[in-house]
Amino acid sequence: xxxxxxxxxxxxxxxxxxxxxxxxxxxxxxxxxxxxxxxxxxxxxxxxxxxxxxxxxxxxxxxxxxxxxxxxxxxxxxxxxxxxxxxxxxxxxxxxxxxxxxxxxxxxxxxxxxxxxxxxxxxxxxxxxxxxxxxxxxxxxxxxxxxxxxxxxxxxxxxxxxxxxxxxxxxxxxxxxxxxxxxxxxxxxxxxxxxxxxxxxxxxxxxxxxxxxxxxxxxxxxxxxxxxxxxxxxxxxxxxxxxxxxxxxxxxxxxxxxxxxxxxxxxxxxxxxxxxxxxxxxxxxxxxxxxxxxxxxxxxxxxxxxxxxxxxxxxxxxxxxxxxxxxxxxxxxxxxxxxxxxxxxxxxxxxxx
Numbered sequence: 566x567x568x569x570x571x572x573x574x575x576x577x578x579x580x581x582x583x584x585x586x587x588x589x590x591x592x593x594x595x596x597x598x599x600x601x602x603x604x605x606x607x608x609x610x611x612x613x614x615x616x617x618x619x620x621x622x623x624x625x626x627x628x629x630x631x632x633x634x635x636x637x638x639x640x641x642x643x644x645x646x647x648x649x650x651x652x653x654x655x656x657x658x659x660x661x662x663x664x665x666x667x668x669x670x671x672x673x674x675x676x677x678x679x680x681x682x683x684x685x686x687x688x689x690x691x692x693x694x695x696x697x698x699x700x701x702x703x704x705x706x707x708x709x710x711x712x713x714x715x716x717x718x719x720x721x722x723x724x725x726x727x728x729x730x731x732x733x734x735x736x737x738x739x740x741x742x743x744x745x746x747x748x749x750x751x752x753x754x755x756x757x758x759x760x761x762x763x764x765x766x767x768x769x770x771x772x773x774x775x776x777x778x779x780x781x782x783x784x785x786x787x788x789x790x791x792x793x794x795x796x797x798x799x800x801x802x803x804x805x806x807x808x809x810x811x812x813x814x815x816x817x818x819x820x821x822x823x824x825x826x827x828x829x830x831x832x833x834x835x836x837x838x839x840x841x842x843x844x845x846x847x848x849x850x851x852x853x854x855x856x857x858x859x860x861x862x863x864x865x866x867x868x869x870x871x872x873x874x875x876x877x878x879x880x881x882x883x884x885x886x887x888x889x890x891x892x893x894x895x896x897x898x899x900x901x902x903x904x905x906x907x908x909x910x911x912x913x914x915x916x917x918x
Contacts, residue, residue: 640880641749643756643895645790646918652753656793660702670698670705677709684716692787693913699792700830708830715828719911722820725775726783728906734896739769743777745785745895748881753794754834755785756881758893761844762804771812775820782829783909784902787917795832799873799886803840813847822855837873838866839886 641649648656656662671694678684689712697708719726734740742764746756764774785791825831838845853861867873870887882888908914 640751640878641753643745643747643749644898645788648789648793649753652790652793655753656699660699660793662699662703666703667695667698670703670708671695673705674698674709674712677705678712681709681713684713687716688912690913690915692916696786696792696913697830700832711828711830714823715830716911718824718828722775722824724772725779725824726909727776728780728903729773729776731900731904733769733773734900734903737769739763739765740777740899741896742774743781743899744893745781745898746881746883746890746893747895748890748893749790749794750797750877750881753790754797755788755791755794756877757781757785757796757798758801758883759798760801760803761809762802762806762842764809766808766812777903779824779829780903780906781899782825782831784906786829786831787914789916789918792830792832795834797835797837797876798833799837799839801839802842802845805842805844807843809844810847813844813851815851818848818851819855822852826855826860833860834863835876836864837876838864839870839873841866841868 671691674694674697675689678687678689694708694712697711698705701707701711729740742760742762744758744760746758749755782796785796825833856864865872865876873882873886877888879888881890883890883893905914
């Protein structure tokens with residue numbers, strides 16, 4: 566609590582730093598004579614002394630800003646084996662997690678799940694419960710409800726939670742419609758790229774598309790870094806056509822919405838739409854009716870590919886989108902995750918680290 570109070574009271578804003586900088590410039594311009602009149606005609610201040618004091622304050626503010634920043638100074642890889650300090654701070658401040666609260670909340674969720682007939686006999690892994698707690702910022706009842714929704718979804722759509730045949734990754738190019746970029750955003754988000762036009766319905770059955778997407782997000786969330794920082798998605802509609810349009814049904818879109826927002830405990834930070842096509846119009850017309858205003862405000866439509874640079878540094882985007890990554894794919898991770906997904910149970914799996 567002390568840390569949170571300290572952050573709220575002393576977090577240096579851009580305006581604070583800017584004001585200090587402007588004052589230093591003003592003092593430099595007025596500093597030729599070595600002193601300047603203050604507001605009171607009876608008191609004069611030493612320009613050099615005030616300038617040095619302000620410069621010290623600026624350095625302190627900058628250090629405080631970097632200490633409390635939610636971004637990394639370096640671009641981190643998608644595959645992590647640790648939680649960086651800035652993400653741990655985010656977890657404490659933004660998600661209100663502490664070791665004591667985490668332990669207590671897991672037990673509270675367990676007790677509520679034991680009282681529900683659909684979940685009473687399921688042995689949930691602690692790490693799996695924590696995914697839901699982090700997604701709901703430690704609201705125990707909302708987390709419990711999401712877990713119950715997830716259990717119901719797995720029972721009703723059991724085929725969706727099976728892994729696909731391993732050989733599909735080498736024999737069916739349609740599996741490449743979903744990509745995980747090898748670099749994270751500065752704030753630690755994982756980046757998923759959906760190139761929907763690469764899916765050939767004649768090659769890869771729709772049920773396998775659903776399996777790939779479910780597997781990707783269920784396995785992504787075994788990474789504590791992604792649980793805390795969330796996911797940003799780019800949806801590329803280039804190449805989509807009438808053969809894809811037949812799958813744009815109310816039933817399928819509701820399944821997508823319910824799975825993503827009521828069941829899977831992912832923090833969706835932003836969605837970016839590029840290369841709009843005739844398929845997008847009915848998709849968005851139906852889907853936006855389900856979405857909250859908060860989620861809709863996080864969906865961005867880009868008529869120009871360069872608009873992506875307002876949201877992503879070039880260093881994390883593939884070359885085909887104007888970025889610096891010549892080979893932007895974590896295909897090996899998807900294949901390994903698919904194999905591990907074969908042993909995924911309704912009670913979840915442990916974190917990767």
